[in-house]
Amino acid sequence: MLLVVDASVLVGDLLRAKGRQRLRDHRLELFIPEHTLAEVHVELPRRIGAFTASAGLTTGERDDLVDCSNPLWPDGR
Numbered sequence: 369m370l371l372v373v374d375a376s377v378l379v380g381d382l383l384r385a386k387g388r389q390r391l392r393d394h395r396l397e398l399f400i401p402e403h404t405l406a407e408v409h410v411e412l413p414r415r416i417g418a419f420t421a422s423a424g425l426t427t428g429e430r431d432d433l434v435d436c437s438n439p440l441w442p443d444g445r
Contacts, residue, residue, distance in 0.1 A: 369395055369396055369397065370397045370399055371396050371397065371398055371399065372399045372400075372401070373398055373399070373400055373404065374404065375404045375407035375408050375411060376411075378391075378400065378404070378408055379408055379411050379412050379415050382412060382433070382436055382437055383415060383416070383419055383433065388436050412437055413434075416430060416433050416434060416437075419433070420433075
């Protein structure tokens with residue numbers, strides 16, 4: 369199934385374990401328009417920082433969130 373994703377939905381799902389599980393579903397083919405990906409590149413690091421602070425995440429937990437987003441970065445960030 370082809371799924372066109374919005375930046376806010378994608379960022380929100382990347383921050384939640386259930387969302388990350390849903391995004392890994394092999395039945396889904398994600399289509400992320402270039403302008404949406406640009407929005408995600410700005411918004412995701414900001415939201416990870418805010419989420420880390422508000423949820424009291426450890427450095428390891430924060431790094432796990434960053435790692436799950438690596439496929440979205442063209443340079444493998």
